[in-house]
Amino acid sequence: MTTRTLTAAHPASARLAALFAGVLGLGIIVLAGHVQAAALHDAAHDVRHATGFPCH
Amino acid sequence: MTPLTMCVMQLASPATSKMFTRILTSALIAGAAAGFAAAVLQLLFLQPVLLHAELYEAGELVHFAGASNPAAHPPIGFDPLRDSLSVVFSMLVYAGYGLILVALMSLAEEKGAIIDSRHGLLWGLAGFVTVQLAPGFSLAPEVPGVAAADVSARQIWWFATVIATGLAVWLIAFGSSWIVWGAAVILLVAPHVIGAPEPEVFTGPVPTELGALYAARVFGVGMAAWALCGLFAGGLWASSEEASQ
Numbered sequence: 001m002t003t004r005t006l007t008a009a010h011p012a013s014a015r016l017a018a019l020f021a022g023v024l025g026l027g028i029i030v031l032a033g034h035v036q037a038a039a040l041h042d043a044a045h046d047v048r049h050a051t052g053f054p055c056h
Numbered sequence: 057m058t059p060l061t062m063c064v065m066q067l068a069s070p071a072t073s074k075m076f077t078r079i080l081t082s083a084l085i086a087g088a089a090a091g092f093a094a095a096v097l098q099l100l101f102l103q104p105v106l107l108h109a110e111l112y113e114a115g116e117l118v119h120f121a122g123a124s125n126p127a128a129h130p131p132i133g134f135d136p137l138r139d140s141l142s143v144v145f146s147m148l149v150y151a152g153y154g155l156i157l158v159a160l161m162s163l164a165e166e167k168g169a170i171i172d173s174r175h176g177l178l179w180g181l182a183g184f185v186t187v188q189l190a191p192g193f194s195l196a197p198e199v200p201g202v203a204a205a206d207v208s209a210r211q212i213w214w215f216a217t218v219i220a221t222g223l224a225v226w227l228i229a230f231g232s233s234w235i236v237w238g239a240a241v242i243l244l245v246a247p248h249v250i251g252a253p254e255p256e257v258f259t260g261p262v263p264t265e266l267g268a269l270y271a272a273r274v275f276g277v278g279m280a281a282w283a284l285c286g287l288f289a290g291g292l293w294a295s296s297e298e299a300s301q
Contacts, residue, residue, distance in 0.1 A: 025155025
């Protein structure tokens with residue numbers, strides 16, 4: 001129950017934590033899945049095709 | 057005090073950092089595990105089709121060149137460096153998805169939604185619909201060597217479709233009126249009515265049989281990996297709450 005009370009008392013903290021995690025996740029997706037730099041593209045090539053990302 | 061300083065101080069506060077640690081732990085473990093499963097499925101079911109298609113892409117095999125089109129797959133070769141990179145990047149991609157998924161789960165829980173492994177499975181399937189099925193409905197998963205439009209245009213359409221679909225899925229799950237659900241349907245359909253960027257001419261050298269098999273398997277592998285990601289994320293999130301009590 002402690003966590004619920006804490007969360008309810010600080011909704012702004014919870015949202016900020018969620019926002020920070022979301023931005024971090026998006027950054028990873030963009031780097032691993034979308035950036036067209038040659039080294040990244042070549043290394044991630046098969047995974048980009050296998051996850052349906054637009055690739056080359 | 058500047059807004060940035062306030063934001064950093066808020067981020068460093070015990071309540072925020074505790075919440076962030078909880079999101080990070082659940083998301084990274086669930087994402088890495090799902091990504092590893094996805095990589096194993098990829099190497100077993102997708103890589104042989106991809107390698108076969110690359111022979112056509114490179115011109116070593118030619119479609120419609122005569123009667124000599126071998127339908128059988130070439131022997132499956134595991135390339136240690138190439139395949140380990142696939143494992144690493146697959147785990148990274150799903151860790152990224154996991155972070156976004158768990159962040160959204162935490163917001164939903166704050167609004168009263170139940171998050172556990174059973175609900176997590178539904179969240180995972182919703183994630184699959186959002187980032188794979190919906191964009192793939194108009195921008196079919198490509199095997200190397202198929203004709204495609206400019207990559208930047210496709211990426212912009214991909215992100216726009218994922219955002220619209222994600223919003224629609226959220227509205228369907230948590231909305232409570234027909235107006236909201238109606239808006240969700242419009243968001244779901246709009247990207248496909250507008251249409252994805254298409255190549256000017258279909259000149260891909262890869263046989264349609266390989267392209268279709270690859271696209272179908274991408275959806276199968278994606279659905280399995282996302283179901284696992286949601287299941288693990290929901291379960292880990294629920295158990296981390298129990299642990300912190």
